[in-house]
Amino acid sequence: MVDPFIYHNPTKVYFGNDALSHLHEELPRWGKNALLIYGGGSIRENGIYDTIVEEIRKAGISAYEISGVKPNPEMPLARQGARFCRERGIDLVIAAGGGSVIDTAKVIAGSALYDGDPWDLVKSRAQISHALPIMAIPTMAATGSEMNSCAVITNPDTHEKLGWTTEALRPRVSFLSPKNTFTVPPAQTAYGSADILSHILEVYLNRAEGFDAVDGFMESMMRSVIRWAPLAMEDGFHEEARTNLLWDSEWAINDLIDRGHSVSWTCHALEHELSAFFPIPHGLGLAILTPAFMEYVLNEETAPRLARFAVRVMGVKEGKNEIKTARKGIRKLRKFFTKSLYLPGRLSEIGLDDALFEDMAAHAMAWKSTDGILHGFYPLTEEDFVAIYKKAL
Amino acid sequence: MVDPFIYHNPTKVYFGNDALSHLHEELPRWGKNALLIYGGGSIRENGIYDTIVEEIRKAGISAYEISGVKPNPEMPLARQGARFCRERGIDLVIAAGGGSVIDTAKVIAGSALYDGDPWDLVKSRAQISHALPIMAIPTMAATGSEMNSCAVITNPDTHEKLGWTTEALRPRVSFLSPKNTFTVPPAQTAYGSADILSHILEVYLNRAEGFDAVDGFMESMMRSVIRWAPLAMEDGFHEEARTNLLWDSEWAINDLIDRGHSVSWTCHALEHELSAFFPIPHGLGLAILTPAFMEYVLNEETAPRLARFAVRVMGVKEGKNEIKTARKGIRKLRKFFTKSLYLPGRLSEIGLDDALFEDMAAHAMAWKSTDGILHGFYPLTEEDFVAIYKKAL
Numbered sequence: 001m002v003d004p005f006i007y008h009n010p011t012k013v014y015f016g017n018d019a020l021s022h023l024h025e026e027l028p029r030w031g032k033n034a035l036l037i038y039g040g041g042s043i044r045e046n047g048i049y050d051t052i053v054e055e056i057r058k059a060g061i062s063a064y065e066i067s068g069v070k071p072n073p074e075m076p077l078a079r080q081g082a083r084f085c086r087e088r089g090i091d092l093v094i095a096a097g098g099g100s101v102i103d104t105a106k107v108i109a110g111s112a113l114y115d116g117d118p119w120d121l122v123k124s125r126a127q128i129s130h131a132l133p134i135m136a137i138p139t140m141a142a143t144g145s146e147m148n149s150c151a152v153i154t155n156p157d158t159h160e161k162l163g164w165t166t167e168a169l170r171p172r173v174s175f176l177s178p179k180n181t182f183t184v185p186p187a188q189t190a191y192g193s194a195d196i197l198s199h200i201l202e203v204y205l206n207r208a209e210g211f212d213a214v215d216g217f218m219e220s221m222m223r224s225v226i227r228w229a230p231l232a233m234e235d236g237f238h239e240e241a242r243t244n245l246l247w248d249s250e251w252a253i254n255d256l257i258d259r260g261h262s263v264s265w266t267c268h269a270l271e272h273e274l275s276a277f278f279p280i281p282h283g284l285g286l287a288i289l290t291p292a293f294m295e296y297v298l299n300e301e302t303a304p305r306l307a308r309f310a311v312r313v314m315g316v317k318e319g320k321n322e323i324k325t326a327r328k329g330i331r332k333l334r335k336f337f338t339k340s341l342y343l344p345g346r347l348s349e350i351g352l353d354d355a356l357f358e359d360m361a362a363h364a365m366a367w368k369s370t371d372g373i374l375h376g377f378y379p380l381t382e383e384d385f386v387a388i389y390k391k392a393l
Numbered sequence: 394m395v396d397p398f399i400y401h402n403p404t405k406v407y408f409g410n411d412a413l414s415h416l417h418e419e420l421p422r423w424g425k426n427a428l429l430i431y432g433g434g435s436i437r438e439n440g441i442y443d444t445i446v447e448e449i450r451k452a453g454i455s456a457y458e459i460s461g462v463k464p465n466p467e468m469p470l471a472r473q474g475a476r477f478c479r480e481r482g483i484d485l486v487i488a489a490g491g492g493s494v495i496d497t498a499k500v501i502a503g504s505a506l507y508d509g510d511p512w513d514l515v516k517s518r519a520q521i522s523h524a525l526p527i528m529a530i531p532t533m534a535a536t537g538s539e540m541n542s543c544a545v546i547t548n549p550d551t552h553e554k555l556g557w558t559t560e561a562l563r564p565r566v567s568f569l570s571p572k573n574t575f576t577v578p579p580a581q582t583a584y585g586s587a588d589i590l591s592h593i594l595e596v597y598l599n600r601a602e603g604f605d606a607v608d609g610f611m612e613s614m615m616r617s618v619i620r621w622a623p624l625a626m627e628d629g630f631h632e633e634a635r636t637n638l639l640w641d642s643e644w645a646i647n648d649l650i651d652r653g654h655s656v657s658w659t660c661h662a663l664e665h666e667l668s669a670f671f672p673i674p675h676g677l678g679l680a681i682l683t684p685a686f687m688e689y690v691l692n693e694e695t696a697p698r699l700a701r702f703a704v705r706v707m708g709v710k711e712g713k714n715e716i717k718t719a720r721k722g723i724r725k726l727r728k729f730f731t732k733s734l735y736l737p738g739r740l741s742e743i744g745l746d747d748a749l750f751e752d753m754a755a756h757a758m759a760w761k762s763t764d765g766i767l768h769g770f771y772p773l774t775e776e777d778f779v780a781i782y783k784k785a786l
Contacts, residue, residue: 002636004409009402015652016397209633211640212620216613217606224606240602243395247604259408 002210002260009255011147011171015247017179020051020137026173027059030133031092034063035085037105039070039097043139046183052096052137064088072275072282073100075119075155081108082118085132094135095171098192099143099152102136106151106169109134119155122164131168137175140184141245142192142283144199144253146174154276159363161276163268176250178242186233190341191283193229193245197222198267198286199252205294205305205377208261218257221248222313230340264376267293270388273360280350287343288350291334292392297378298326305377306330347393354393361385395603395653402648404540404564408640410572413444413530419566420452423526424485428478429458430498432490436532439576445489445530457481465668465675466493468512468548471500478505478525487528488564491585492536492545495529499544499562502527512548515557524561530568533577534638535585535676537592537646539567547669552756554669556661569643571635579626583734584676586622586638590615591660591679592645598687598698598770601654611650614641615706623733657769660686663781666753673743680736681743684727685785690771691719698770699723740786747786754778 014022027034036052043049056063066081084090085108093112095105109132111118121128136146145151149170154161184192204218224244232241251257270293271285298306303322310316310329314336319325338345365382368374373381380388407415420427429445436442449456459474477483478501486505488498502525504511514521529539538544542563547554577585597611617637625634644650663686664678691699696715703709703722707729712718731738758775761767766774773781 001632002409004407004411006405006407008405010405012399012401012403014397014399016395018397211617211637213610213614213617213637213641213644216616217610220609220613221606223609224604227605239394244604244606248606251606 003262005259007255007259008167009147009170011254012173013147013176013250014173015176017177019175019177020048020055020180023052023055023135023137023175024058026135027056027061027092030135030172032061033088033090034061034092034094035081035088035090035108036063036065036094036096037069037081037101037108038065038067038095039101040068042183043096046180048096048137048139048180052094061092063094064090069097069101069104071098071100072154072161072279073104075107075122075153078104078107078111078153079118081105082111082114085112091132092135093132094137096137096139098138098140099145102134102138102143102145102171103151103153105134105136106131106145107153107164108132110151110164110166110169122151122153122155122162123160125164125166127166128168134169134171135173135175136171137180138246139180140188140192141181141242141249142195144196144249146171146176147250147254152272159276160366161272176246178239178246181242181246182237184236186236186342188281189229189233189236190287190343191281192249193225193232193341194283194287194290194337194343196225196245196249196252198283198290200257201290202265202267203258203263204309205302206261206263207301207305207377210260214257214260217251219309219312221252224248226313226336226340233341264374266374266376266380269364269374270385273364276363277356277360278352284343284350287337287341288345288347288392289388291330291337293388294330294333295327296384296388296391297380298323298330299378302326302378347389352393354390357386357389360389396655398652400648400652401560402540402563404647405566406540406569406643407566408569410570412568412570413441413448413573416445416448416528416530416568417451419528420449420454420485423528423565425454426481426483427454427456427485427487428474428481428483428501429456429487429489430462430474430494430501431458431460431488432462432494433460435576436489439573441489441530441532441573445487454485456487457483462490462494462497464491464493465547465554465672466497468500468515468546471497471504471546472511474498474501475504475507475511478502484525485528486525487530489530489532491531491533492538495531495536495538495564496544496546498527498529499524499538500546500557501525503544503557503559503562515544515546515548515555518557518559520559521561527562527564528566528568529564530573531639532573533581533585534574534635534642535588537589537642539564539569540643540647545665552669554665569639571632571639574635574639575630577629579629579735582622582626582629583680583736584674585642586618586625586734587676587680587683587730587736589618589638589642589645591676591683593650594683595658595660596651596656597702598695599654599656600694600698600770603653607650607653610644612705614645617641619706619729619733626734657767659767659769659773662757662767663753663778666757669756670749670753671745677736677743680730680734681738681740681785682781684723684730686781687723687726688720689777689781689784690773691716691723692771695719695771740782745786747783750779750782753782
């Protein structure tokens, strides 16, 4: 039976290639002194920056900008942004970029009204009642940050990568244009797609009884990602592929699929430590760790769910032996990552060794419950975490 | 390719058997002088009424009430409610009941600030900017009205049953308790389930290209309804069945599945006339008309979609001949309605003859476009409508 829950996702989404043309209508409703946040030069090269500047002009509001957000975003830039907002009386934040940019914007918007160090809020997962309103303009299909209330950010001083989830961080309006994702390079398209799949699997791999329609939602989205991601890599301008991946990325992580039972986010816990210690893309870390995790936890108790995944998502023929069926599904998933998305399949292939696995496992267990165990799809200890890293080596 | 769209569903949902215990927390945020709207005695018998009154007391707000809303709700009560709101300075509407109650509450809330006849607003589909805030407490799984912006109401003077869709009518907070649906009788459970299936099929039966994940969402929800409805009829207290049906009923008609392409709502157009002329339950009308409609439009162009429905929803084995596969699926759907939900399969079984079919078809074509054709899954004329009614006889 499902646990009681609240579902509330008030983000307004404009979807379509012309989505950004509505930005000037929305801006004046939310503020008059905006801070535009973005990453490197890509939005300048593909014209998105110019469109945003023109929309801001049409809206008749003033705007400053902060750029230079990097993948796996870090606290220093967020601190700088929050201070800037206080000093300049910013009342609205616009984020244009991938999940890193939107998450940085969330931390800035959430701590702009706070006098102390923004990391205090992240570290304590502060449930704040107010944040500056955020408009999000995603430029790739991946984190779904533009339609949820979570930000993930790294503190380089402590090697901690933490998630901060609180309602005030949810973007008020998001502008989703498949066209704005056309120039995402093949490798980033692969990382984003692996991230979407992982968001779904973190919820799907669960022994609790949920809504059966929602199980089907998750299977349908995973099939969709598996279908379209290779096509979007082959031809960035494949509009149908980009369109489907973009919408998949939202519903994979916007509160629809995870209502009604607890979710442990085990692979994300494992991966966040990986990319807090090494500069590897989040999606790549997930693509390597997820099949290793699935293999490690495969047993009589987890086999029914993993076999269902194998049959309904990976297209494995249903067999009598669930363990065998499950194993085939995991093998097909790994093959999808390595052969269809061209991603390395092992940590050793990207130059990692096992020197830091104990440290990483200890950090990753920050998500554990008081009995020292992470209760997810299957209960895991710190030793199990080390073993999963080794399995992925 | 999908058309541009806006997705925005800000309704806050409390889900769980204790959902109503949050009512007193929400009420003071939205008003201090409420009008409670309900139907007959059922909410008094099953204790929901007492719970609501206690929650209103705990909230410390004042409340009036209007009861007596009937299935296929009519304008006179809505007019009375709107006048009452103006005279007593009501600032908040609470609706406790099925779709008829919630839709009546919507028309009241939407026209309470209007001095003229509320029917003017319905008839003109007025896009109003303000309505009184609505809290919805559904007592059955069916219309999904508690999470969308549409109200359907009948004007008995003109025999018109019209839908009024405008954002201001969307409930601000809804309280979904599976427990509150335990006492819904088997027949009403069947009507509600047929209504949910129809909401999905009206969108699913489409030749436009949509999101492929969303196609899977729809198939998954239809399988869920087909699985759980008979169990909820057999044992009203079947918590898993009631829980799944309730959540299915929301997502079947809350803007998720219909974004990105136009939808014609052909079976609803046909059914609304049926129940505007005869006192038959909306869900029953849909259960009779839908298979007749599907058979009528089955041809080379519609077969691929109908065959997909047959295979993925009705469990028909995939065959080479799509027309044959589709036909098997339609037959299984009719059998589901008649054998699993125990519903009459023909209009003649509920005492109708063809005397009014021309009148009904003419009225139903009010939804047509300027060329005199209703462009839906397949283009239909007024003559086609008469033929579908006859096929359902």
